[in-house]
Amino acid sequence: MPKQPSEAAQDTWGRIDILVNNAGITGIDGNIWETSLEEMDRVYRINLRGVFAFCHSVIPSMLDRDYGRIVNIASIAGKEGNPRMVPYSATKAAVIGLTKSVGKELAKSGIRVNCVTPAVVHTRILDELTPEQVQYMVDRIPIGRTGDIAEIAALVAWLASEECSFSTGGVFDISGGRATY
Numbered sequence: 001m002p003k004q005p006s007e008a009a010q011d012t013w014g015r016i017d018i019l020v021n022n023a024g025i026t027g028i029d030g031n032i033w034e035t036s037l038e039e040m041d042r043v044y045r046i047n048l049r050g051v052f053a054f055c056h057s058v059i060p061s062m063l064d065r066d067y068g069r070i071v072n073i074a075s076i077a078g079k080e081g082n083p084r085m086v087p088y089s090a091t092k093a094a095v096i097g098l099t100k101s102v103g104k105e106l107a108k109s110g111i112r113v114n115c116v117t118p119a120v121v122h123t124r125i126l127d128e129l130t131p132e133q134v135q136y137m138v139d140r141i142p143i144g145r146t147g148d149i150a151e152i153a154a155l156v157a158w159l160a161s162e163e164c165s166f167s168t169g170g171v172f173d174i175s176g177g178r179a180t181y
Helices: 005-013 036-065 086-105 124-128 130-139 149-159
Strands: 018-021 068-073 111-118 170-174
Touching: 018 036, 036 068, 036 086, 036 111, 068 086, 068 149, 086 111, 086 170, 111 149, 130 170, 149 170
Parallel strands: 018 068, 068 111, 111 170
Antiparallel strands: none
C-alpha cells in the first residue's frame, strides 16, 4: 500500500511542525437542485475530507513533541455562502467547524489550530468560476479588489509561527471588509 502524503513527508523530513491545509476546488457552477450528489462528494473529498485526513495523520506526531501549528484555509463563503456554489460554501463552513473543534481538543497541548477565511483572491481557483461569479464576489468587498496572495501568506506565516501561542480554534477573516461576523 502506498504511503499517505503526511507519512512520506515525515519520512523525508523527520517530523512535521507546521501543516497548512490549502487544497480546494469550487465545484461546478449551479443551484443545489442542479448539483449532483457525485459533484457534492467530489468537492467534499478535496475541501473537507482532505483537511480531516491530513490533521488525523499529522496530529499524533505533533502530540508526541507537544508542538505544532495547523492552519486550515477556509473561505468567507464558508461564513456567508455564495449562490450557485453550495458544495464549496458548505465544505468551507465545515472546515471552520473542524478547526474550532480540533483547536479545542488540542488547547491544553502545544499545538495551535486556526483557520483563515479569505475573500476572493486572484489564484487559479478563479479559473473554475464564471466571470459573473467572480464579479459577484468582488462587488461584495468594500475595499473593491481581490486579495493578494502575499497578504494571505503573511497572515498564514504568523499563525504558523511560535508567536501565535494564545490563539487556537480561531477564524481569521482577510476579506477586504466583506466579513459581516
